[in-house]
Amino acid sequence: MKPNIVLIETDQMRGDCLGVAGHPVVETPNLDTMAREGIMCEHAYSAVPSCIPARASILTGMSPKSHGRVGYRDKVDWDYDNFLAQCFADEGYHTKSVGKMHVYPTRNLCGFHDVSLHDGYMHYNRSFNESTYKHFGQTDDYLPWLREKLGADADIIDSGLECNSWVSRPWPYPEHLHPTNWVVTKSNEFLRRRDPGKPFFLKMSFVRPHSPLDPPQVYYDQYINQDIPAPPIGDWADSEDKDEDGLYVNASRGKIDEKGLKRQRAGYYGLITHIDHQIGRFLQRLDEYDELENTIFLFTSDHGDMLGDHNLFRKAVPYEGSTKIPFIIYDPGNHIDCDHNLRVSNPVELRDIMPTLLDAAGIEIPETVEGKSIKKLVEEDNAEWRTHIHGEHYQGQNSHHFLTDGKEKYVWFSQSGDEQYFNLEEDPEEKTNLAEADEFKDRVSYWRRKMIEELEDREEGYSDGEKLIVGQTPKPCLDHLFD
Numbered sequence: 001m002k003p004n005i006v007l008i009e010t011d012q013m014r015g016d017c018l019g020v021a022g023h024p025v026v027e028t029p030n031l032d033t034m035a036r037e038g039i040m041c042e043h044a045y046s047a048v049p050s051c052i053p054a055r056a057s058i059l060t061g062m063s064p065k066s067h068g069r070v071g072y073r074d075k076v077d078w079d080y081d082n083f084l085a086q087c088f089a090d091e092g093y094h095t096k097s098v099g100k101m102h103v104y105p106t107r108n109l110c111g112f113h114d115v116s117l118h119d120g121y122m123h124y125n126r127s128f129n130e131s132t133y134k135h136f137g138q139t140d141d142y143l144p145w146l147r148e149k150l151g152a153d154a155d156i157i158d159s160g161l162e163c164n165s166w167v168s169r170p171w172p173y174p175e176h177l178h179p180t181n182w183v184v185t186k187s188n189e190f191l192r193r194r195d196p197g198k199p200f201f202l203k204m205s206f207v208r209p210h211s212p213l214d215p216p217q218v219y220y221d222q223y224i225n226q227d228i229p230a231p232p233i234g235d236w237a238d239s240e241d242k243d244e245d246g247l248y249v250n251a252s253r254g255k256i257d258e259k260g261l262k263r264q265r266a267g268y269y270g271l272i273t274h275i276d277h278q279i280g281r282f283l284q285r286l287d288e289y290d291e292l293e294n295t296i297f298l299f300t301s302d303h304g305d306m307l308g309d310h311n312l313f314r315k316a317v318p319y320e321g322s323t324k325i326p327f328i329i330y331d332p333g334n335h336i337d338c339d340h341n342l343r344v345s346n347p348v349e350l351r352d353i354m355p356t357l358l359d360a361a362g363i364e365i366p367e368t369v370e371g372k373s374i375k376k377l378v379e380e381d382n383a384e385w386r387t388h389i390h391g392e393h394y395q396g397q398n399s400h401h402f403l404t405d406g407k408e409k410y411v412w413f414s415q416s417g418d419e420q421y422f423n424l425e426e427d428p429e430e431k432t433n434l435a436e437a438d439e440f441k442d443r444v445s446y447w448r449r450k451m452i453e454e455l456e457d458r459e460e461g462y463s464d465g466e467k468l469i470v471g472q473t474p475k476p477c478l479d480h481l482f483d
Contacts (some may be wrong), residue, residue, distance in 0.1 A: 001197045002134055003335050004295040004405030005088065006286075009058070010275060011051065011100055011120070012210035012315060014299035015044060015324035016152040017272050025228055026269050026281060030280040031299060034330035035391070038297075041348040043406025044327030047302035047391040048317045051102045054350055058302070059084050059103075059110055061354030061369035063394065064422070065458070068311060071394025072316065074124055078103045078110060082366040084354045084386035086111025088201040091363050096190045098104065099205035106139040112203070116186045118142035121163035133243075142182050149177055161212030164250040166260065166313055166433065167212035168220075168267030179207050180271070184278045188285045199294075199361075206275050207383065209305070211250075213267030219274045222265035231261070232429035237310035242298040252314050261308050268307060293333035296360050298353060299323045306413035316393045318411045318420075319430055323391055329356070329374065336360060338378040341481050347389045347406050354430050385474060390454045399474035401455065401462070403447050408446030414462055417470035 017023055020032040020040065046054045056062070056266075060080050064070050067080065079251035085095045089111060097115045101108070106125060116142055119125075125136040137143065147154050150173065159172050171178050187204050197236060208215075238253065246254025256264075269479050279299075286292045293446055296325045306321040308313040315322045327348055328337070351371030358365050359373035377383045389406040402411045404424070411420040421435040423445045434440045448468065455463035461481055 001294070002091075002093075002361050003333065004199050004291060005093075005293055005361055006297045007058075007084075008279065008297060008299045009100070009200075009205040009206050009355065010272075010299075010301040010326075011205070012303060012305045013272060013300075013326060014307070014321055015326050016320075017209075017269070018326055021326075025223065025226060025265075027273050028254075028276040029223075030276045030283065034297065034299065035328045036216055037332065038328055038330035038340065039338065039342045039344060039374070041327035041329075041346075041374065043343040043404075044300070044348040045305040045323050045347060045350075045389050045391060045404065045406075046301075046325050047349050047351070047389060048393055049317070049321075049322045049391070050393065050445070051100075051302055054302035055102055056080075056349040057371075058300075060443075060455070061351050061366075061371045063351055063370045065478070066368075066370060068481030070392055070478060071399075071474070071477070073476040075104050076481065077105070077429050080368075081109035081291065082163050082368045084357065085109075085113075085201060085203070087354075087363055087366065088361070090307060091361070092198055093361075094198045095194045095202075095255035096187075096194070097203040097205065098186045098190065099203075100207050101205065102443070106134065108336040116141045118207060119214075120210060129245055141186075142179055145182065146177060150315045159212060159214050161214055162250045164211070164212055164252075164314060165211050166253050166256060166264040166308075167249055168263040170220040171214045171416045175218070176218055178214075180274050180331060182280050184282050187282055189475070191285060191289055191291075191329070201357075206472065208275060209268050209271035209464040213271065215267055215270030215274050219270030220266060223269045223275065224263065226266075228262055228265050230258075231308035232310065232431055234310045234429075234431045234467060235431065236433040237312075239311065241311065246311070253312050255311055256308070260274065263300075265307060268305065280329060281339065294334055295333070297330040298328070298357060299326060299327075299328040300350070300353065302350070310323070317398075318391060318393070318400050318409075320409075320428065323348075323402070323404075331360075336375050336378065342378060344374065344378065345406065345426070346385045347387075347404065348374065361449060362388050371442055388450065390451075394474050394476040401451060403454065405449055407445070408443065410444065411450065412448070412451055412468060412469075414460075414474055417468070420449070435464045451452060 017026045020035040030219040050063045050072040056067040097112045148461045241255040247255040303315045309321045355373040409422045419435040422430045456465045
């Protein structure tokens with residue numbers, strides 16, 4: 001029988017928040033083990049670092065330019081020729097998704113046989129003015145489960161925390177009722193109910209460590225009394241916050257007080273360790289079914305979180321906290337022919353997930369897929385690979401594009417024409433913008449030329465092939481998505 005495939009996604013988890021990545025505070029013993037016994041991609045990125053476009057790359061294997069989502073825009077239909085889950089289903093796999101999908105319509109299966117859905121707080125689904133069949137009470141599966149346990153008045157907003165806020169506090173209910181536990185509970189239930197005559201493809205998608213920052217008490221306590229390093233502040237960052245943006249409960253930029261910032265990080269780190277332990281719970285259950293060594297795992301996140309770096313919060317900006325993601329392949333049965341504890345330095349992105357998993361299962365990769373198989377990269381000598389990654393995000397006047405190979409990064413702001421250049425090998429925290437430094441003019445020029453080439457055929461008119469054109473109207477979705 002072909003190997004089972006388990007895709008584990010977190011939401012908004014930074015690439016540096018792993019013990020195996022050298023984080024000074026965060027503990028992730030299960031993920032560290034998976035990395036030490038598997039493959040860890042050290043320069044993995046989310047090309048459009050927010051939920052919807054990132055998940056489009058994961059589920060289609062397409063570049064953002066091709067799937068059309070280059071910013072965040074809700075309520076745009078998901079209608080693509082080839083979905084990852086459908087490719088597995090067509091080859092006889094039993095497919096299941098548990099947790100977050102963030103697609104539209106909300107209950108779109110995207111090729112899965114079944115979806116147990118919890119997208120977290122979805123603003124348009126929560127509106128009482130929405131059609132009844134589109135309302136959260138009808139589309140979400142976690143909320144009715146929670147109400148069965150606690151009563152009809154229970155809700156996901158009971159903690160009082162906003163879904164994009166830096167404010168943190170412990171989860172108010174018993175730990176086993178947390179959304180993180182629910183994902184594993186339902187995944188374990190799938191193991192019991194699956195068709196035993198078929199291999200399976202399971203997507204486990206955690207809403208956390210995305211806000212609300214509400215780890216169970218034991219995980220909050222693990223970090224709140226530790227010395228947590230202050231976030232780095234670059235020489236280019238807004239260090240004054242004259243508009244007091246940091247006072248907003250769901251601030252995306254600004255300065256917040258040290259106590260609040262520490263609580264934010266304690267909550268965020270606690271959520272990550274909680275997820276790690278629940279992954280351990282799933283691995284134990286899979287082993288009890290004698291399926292562990294016949295299963296290939298890929299662990300990643302849709303994007304990161306700035307966590308106060310450079311006085312920025314959340315995601316959608318071109319910096320490492322937002323764009324760099326964890327990316328671990330764990331293959332305890334050695335279906336992939338490579339060394340354990342392998343570190344991949346090539347630049348990897350989310351569109352590489354679909355071809356990697358299909359290749360690992362021996363399934364033909366559709367022509368629409370633009371990502372590359374990491375299985376081929378680690379198994380074949382001199383395998384062809386990209387030199388860099390292009391990323392972007394619509395943000396109105398702050399819309400931007402970036403290029404990186406994991407060692408250098410060039411950022412171009414399309415509305416102002418401002419540029420940034422970071423030497424990531426010497427300055428991984430991006431504290432110093434070298435775009436105007438004489439000794440790096442050649443490197444900035446090199447990356448600018450690459451950006452001109454990258455954007456030459458874009459419908460917005462960002463490049464004419466000779467220069468970058470400032471002030472062209474940006475958009476969150478490209479026109480061809482609506483054709």
